[in-house]
Amino acid sequence: MNQETILYPLLAMAVLTLLVGLRMLQLRFRAVRRDGLSPGYFELNRGARPPEYLLRVEQHYQNLLESPMLFYVGLVLVYVTARADAVSLTLAWLYVAARLAHLIVHVGALGLAWRRRSFLASILALYAIWFWLFARLALS
Numbered sequence: 288m289n290q291e292t293i294l295y296p297l298l299a300m301a302v303l304t305l306l307v308g309l310r311m312l313q314l315r316f317r318a319v320r321r322d323g324l325s326p327g328y329f330e331l332n333r334g335a336r337p338p339e340y341l342l343r344v345e346q347h348y349q350n351l352l353e354s355p356m357l358f359y360v361g362l363v364l365v366y367v368t369a370r371a372d373a374v375s376l377t378l379a380w381l382y383v384a385a386r387l388a389h390l391i392v393h394v395g396a397l398g399l400a401w402r403r404r405s406f407l408a409s410i411l412a413l414y415a416i417w418f419w420l421f422a423r424l425a426l427s
Contacts (some may be wrong), residue, residue, distance in 0.1 A: 290366055290369055290371045293376055294366060296379035296380050296383045300382075303387065304351045304355070307344065307347055307390065308348055314341045315341065318338050322338050339396075350389075355386065357417070358413055361413070361420060362375075362416070365420055368420070368424065372423075375416060378412050379412075382409055385406075386409050388405040389405035
């Protein structure tokens with residue numbers, strides 16, 4: 288297997304994070320222009336009540352800067368140790384798919400149960416990536 292292939296899911300997560308960040312910026316402008324949110328609110332994120340649609344995207348963007356960091360590090364380690372294989376690639380794409388589902392559920396306000404399931408699926412895929420990497424390193 289071509290080792291560079293493992294970088295595609297990593298790039299997909301980076302693009303997903305970028306797109307959510309751009310959407311957040313767009314919604315911040317909308318909240319100021321259309322919903323009357325004071326631009327000063329963004330100085331300390333205090334002093335006003337932003338609209339729920341903005342809070343959801345901001346919270347999701349913050350989520351994309353937390354546990355996905357372990358995903359990025361894990362895939363970089365898979366790459367630099369030349370341990371990329373069909374299993375690690377499948378797990379990586381499962382993680383990306385679960386994070387995409389989590390985005391749709393979270394930002395779309397589709398319910399806490401679906402949000403929990405999609406997040407749990409992403410965490411399980413993340414643990415599996417690390418477990419698989421350690422197992423491959425231990426057995427070599």
